[in-house]
Amino acid sequence: MELAYFLIETVVKVVAVFAVLMLVVAYLTLAERKILGRIQVRYGPNRVGPFGLFQPIADGIKAFFKEDLVPARADKTLFVIAPMISITAAISLFAVIPFGEQIELFGRRISLTIASLDIGLLYVFAVASLGEYGIVLGGWSGYNKYGLMGALRAAAQMISYEVALALSVMGVLMIAGTLNLVEIVRQQAGWHWNILYQPFAFIFYLVCALAEINRTPFDMPEAEAELACGFNIEYSSMKFALFFMAEYAHLVAVCAIATTLFLGGWDGPFNLPPALSWIWFVAKTGILVYFFIWERGTFPRLRYDQIMRFGWKFLLPLTLANIVGTGLYMVLRGM
Amino acid sequence: MAMPLLRGIGLLFTTVFALLKGLRLTLAMFFSRPITIQYPERKREVSPRWRGVHYFERNERGDTRCVACGLCVAICPSQCIRLVAVELDNGERYPEIYEINSVRCIYCGMCAEACPVNAIKLGRNYEFVDYRRENLVLDKERLLANRPEGV
Structure with missing residues (x-):
């Protein structure tokens, strides 16, 4: 009986998170276009519905009815699988993210996390690197030189920055002493947010995250100017839309993880009832998402060699120094 | 030893300052009014010497x-x-x-x-x-x- 309740609870949580996430991703595309528009002193989409609010629906319908092309010389299996890998990896990240405090419902204690894994952070990094396969295979299987170039760059860039990304959160791990994301949030309760103890790690994390989700100024794999869309060049219709959704889902996931690790998760300036504690989480994630859109409207794309040099010769040593510094601090404080 | 390190730190600060300056500009633009003229509803005034049809x-x-x-x-x-x-x-x-x-x-x-x-x-x-x-x-x-x- 307990198992049945557990299954029902998990299915309901998965469906709820998936539905909300898809809605957020759909409207994030609109939000990004609107914010970029305002940054460029124009309105952005405002024709479909009031304030352009039906634009994501129109885009979806359009993508759905487009012709689904598969290049004649493409590796058809991988070509079809690649976008699925991308979106699966991006969405799976939300399985371990704690959205809020435990709530009481029907006499059961329900935590607002789909799965409170003890290896939560490890899971995040494992699944996030799985997403790279989608991009690399997608670029390679289309039998297109630009796609191949994009895939190559994606592979090199994401693997390089994954090292620095993992190292940047190592300081948080050392302080927390656990990989469980729910535990990490609990330890930050009451203004003990990790950003106060690890401010540099937070900045490193944001920079590496940008490279990890292929956003400007690190959008090498799909550099429009020289690669004509890069890895997704041969994709059309819903397969392209899947890549697009994966990109935005990944963006939200990266911000949610930053909120969990550095900004105290659902902990807020004043305490909300447990059933509403997710509001703080959503607000902090939203601010980070806004920052990622804002910086996209500000910074131009770096050159490929500059990206690699920055990753290996600047970020990597600094994140290592951050770990050493954290270690020294902990030894001296006798923690 | 000390000089290159100091120069490096100085460079780092100027770089970060430049990045923040860019962010400030785009934020100011974000809060400014768009200059778009919503064409079919609002039309641009043409010059008196305009040469049309x-x-x-x-x-x-x-x-x-x-x-x-x-x-x-x-x-x-x-x-x-x-x-x-x-x-x-x-x-x-x-x-x-x-x-x-x-x-x-x-x-x-x-x-x-x-x-x-x-x-x-x-x-x-x-x-x-x-x-x-x-x-x-x-x-x-x-x-x-x-x-x-x-x-």
């Missing part, structure tokens, strides 16, 4: 003022005006056919400047599109109809 001025009889002298045909650099002149019973010259191919026209306004009786003029209308090229040829009737009110 042509029209004919009328004479006291309500017909075109054109006396079919052919100066506009002669001066038109893109040779888009077709004129067939006839002589009326009262001895006046009259344009039997007067057509401006507005697809060829470059809207230079030379015809209006050349016209000795100020018959052909360029209006201020710029919304002039059609699905068929034939419909963009302005004949006498359309040129007369194009005359704006109250000019």
Whole structure:
């Protein structure tokens, strides 16, 4: 009986998170276009519905009815699988993210996390690197030189920055002493947010995250100017839309993880009832998402060699120094 | 040892400062009003000397003022005006056919400047599109109809 309740609870949580996430991703595309528009002193989409609010629906319908092309010389299996890998990896990240405090419902204690894994952070990094396969295979299987170039760059860039990304959160791990994301949030309760103890790690994390989700100024794999869309060049219709959704889902996931690790998760300036504690989480994630859109409207794309040099010769040593510094601090404080 | 390190730290600070400066500019732009003119609803004021679609001025009889002298045909650099002149019973010259191919026209306004009786003029209308090229040829009737009110 307990198992049945557990299954029902998990299915309901998965469906709820998936539905909300898809809605957020759909409207994030609109939000990004609107914010970029305002940054460029124009309105952005405002024709479909009031304030352009039906634009994501129109885009979806359009993508759905487009012709689904598969290049004649493409590796058809991988070509079809690649976008699925991308979106699966991006969405799976939300399985371990704690959205809020435990709530009481029907006499059961329900935590607002789909799965409170003890290896939560490890899971995040494992699944996030799985997403790279989608991009690399997608670029390679289309039998297109630009796609191949994009895939190559994606592979090199994401693997390089994954090292620095993992190292940047190592300081948080050392302080927390656990990989469980729910535990990490609990330890930050009451203004003990990790950003106060690890401010540099937070900045490193944001920079590496940008490279990890292929956003400007690190959008090498799909550099429009020289690669004509890069890895997704041969994709059309819903397969392209899947890549697009994966990109935005990944963006939200990266911000949610930053909120969990550095900004105290659902902990807020004043305490909300447990059933509403997710509001703080959503607000902090939203601010980070806004920052990622804002910086996209500000910074131009770096050159490929500059990206690699920055990753290996600047970020990597600094994140290592951050770990050493954290270690020294902990030894001296006798923690 | 110390100098390169100091220089590196200095460079780091100037770089971060430059990045923040960029972010501040885009944030200021984000909160400023968009300069877009929402076109079909709001239209841009054109200059008084705007050279748009042509029209004919009328004479006291309500017909075109054109006396079919052919100066506009002669001066038109893109040779888009077709004129067939006839002589009326009262001895006046009259344009039997007067057509401006507005697809060829470059809207230079030379015809209006050349016209000795100020018959052909360029209006201020710029919304002039059609699905068929034939419909963009302005004949006498359309040129007369194009005359704006109250000019």
